[in-house]
Amino acid sequence: PLKLLQPKTVPKRLGTSQKKPREPQIPRSLIKEIFRHFAKMPVSRDAFQIVEKCSERYFKQLSNDLEAYTHHAGRKTVEAADLEVLLRRQGLVTDKMPLNVLIERFLPLEYRKLLIPVAVSGNKVIPCK
Numbered sequence: 001p002l003k004l005l006q007p008k009t010v011p012k013r014l015g016t017s018q019k020k021p022r023e024p025q026i027p028r029s030l031i032k033e034i035f036r037h038f039a040k041m042p043v044s045r046d047a048f049q050i051v052e053k054c055s056e057r058y059f060k061q062l063s064n065d066l067e068a069y070t071h072h073a074g075r076k077t078v079e080a081a082d083l084e085v086l087l088r089r090q091g092l093v094t095d096k097m098p099l100n101v102l103i104e105r106f107l108p109l110e111y112r113k114l115l116i117p118v119a120v121s122g123n124k125v126i127p128c129k
Contacts, residue, residue, distance in 0.1 A: 031055050062086065080115075 035051050036043060043051070069082040080099075087093040092102065103115050 026055065026059065028052060 031052055032043070032048060035048070065086050066078050066082050069085060070076070070078050073082070084093055084099050087099065087102070093099050100116055103112055107115070
């Protein structure tokens with residue numbers, strides 16, 4: 001006589017995925033482009049990997065510091081004042097080098113228009129708060 005075939009049991013999947021969630025990263029091409037712009041010379045692969053790790057750690061530390069400043073102020077939103085305090089603590093913003101000068105020096109015009117208030121005709125200030 002024939003034996004009845006028993007179906008194999010398949011372990012149930014949990015509702016969550018098995019993959020670890022990845023942190024967002026700055027694209028490698030952007031880091032490479034920025035570094036080449038300021039270095040103005042060829043960069044070896046080994047050196048670029050070190051630059052990539054350093055930039056990742058730097059931006060992680062920046063975001064942690066901004067989060068701490070915002071939490072200390074009792075807010076849930078990072079404001080421009082938090083960023084200015086952070087840049088001042090790093091020595092990038094001083095009395096002789098205000099934030100607006102850094103913005104004008106290093107950012108393209110479309111970003112400058114968004115960050116620096118400018119008076120236009122009709123007594124309007126852009127961007128308005």
